[in-house]
Amino acid sequence: KDRLSFMRFLGLTLADRVPDANSIWNFREALTRATQGGVPATEALFRRFEAQLRSAGFIAMGGQIVDATVVAAPKQRNTEGEKQALREGRIPEDRARKPAKLRQKEFANGTPMVRETLANDARWTVKQGKAKPGLDGAPRIAIAIPVHGYKNHVGIDRRHGLIRTWTATDAARHDGAELPGLLDRTNTGSAVRADTAYRPAKNEDHLARAGFTSRIHRRKPKGRPMPKHVSRANAVKSEVRARVEHVFARQKGPMGLVVRTIGLARATVKIGLANLVYNMRRMVWLAGAAPA
Incomplete structure (x- = not known):
């Protein structure tokens, strides 16, 4: 009973017993196994809340932004x-x-x-980054950081920044392979924004056939400098695409998203609920920020 706000959210009074850790675990296990109309329960819950968002006027607008982030899991x-x-x-x-x-x-x-390899389906991948600049002002050195866990692939709409589509995979899954399943055909805008990992020819063809407009970053030509007009175009795209990073920052910061369970099925429930809760909090903020 340390947080009365938690109790109110669950509909509990001071006279009720607060569920212990085992009760919460059993509920999560039941949620992992449950389906609704052949759809996993977590996805069904996400869709139901998506319907509420649309009823409240928060329809997907302005095109979509697709990206993925690694969700850490315990190392073996x-x-x-x-x-x-x-x-x-x-x-x-x-x-x-x-x-x-x-x-x-x-x-x-x-x-x-x-x-x-763990039975939890978690895998290793390499995250590209850059070292901090030295005091002498030398250029930052590119480094590769090994990370272990799963991936949360999401698609958000540009207008509201709400998660509209998502999938969960092991961390070794290539980001671009998930693009077709993340496309939101209800979005009023046709533009799809993503980084260069999503730009293989197969994805470009798929976007064109499905009626979407690719705003995916272009790669630097091998052995040649990046053309200035392409560099400027990528910079403009980055300003918009950066919005999806706010989602991941919120989930990994205040929400503390990590996976401590075994198996992709349980990890999917954890990631799916995190996406759902993010949308709930985002909706509250949007409703408060909207003009009266």
Whole structure:
């Protein structure tokens, strides 16, 4: 009962019992398994709230912005002895004595797979970045940062900044591969904005056939400098595309989005609920910011 606002949100009074951690876990497990009309329950909830957004006048407008972010998950740490046992196709002795720990490994026909990968479907990927500039003013050095977890792929509308479409995958999934499933055909604008990862020829063809206008960043030609007109066009696109970063900053900052469960199904529920809650909070802000 540390937060009365939480209790009010759940419809609880001071006389009611607050659900403990096990009750919340069981509810989330039921949500993971549940479907509505063949649609996963989390997606069905998201669609129902999307309908409420439209009823309130927050229709998708101005085109859409697509991007993805990595949602961190716990890293796997094996001792040298466990690694050797897995390479030999044996179950590590410590895991054999602890069934709960044993379930966290991938298995094939009852034996551990040689490659060491969690059963939680989380994968490694590399995030490109740049080191901080030195005191001498030297140019920043490009660095590659390994990250482990899942990806939250979203499409927002430019006008309201609300998440209209989303999918969850492992972190190794290429961003561009998710573009067709993220396109919102109800948006009143035809422009689709994204970074260069979404610009393979297959995606460009798909956008053209579906009636969308590509505003995806252009790549720098190999071995040649970026043409000035392309650089200027990319800069203009970046000003608009940056809005999707506000979504991820809010989820990873105040909302503290991380995945601590096992399996893509549970991770999808966690990510989907985070997207739903973001839209709820965004709607409250938009309603307050709208003129009376």
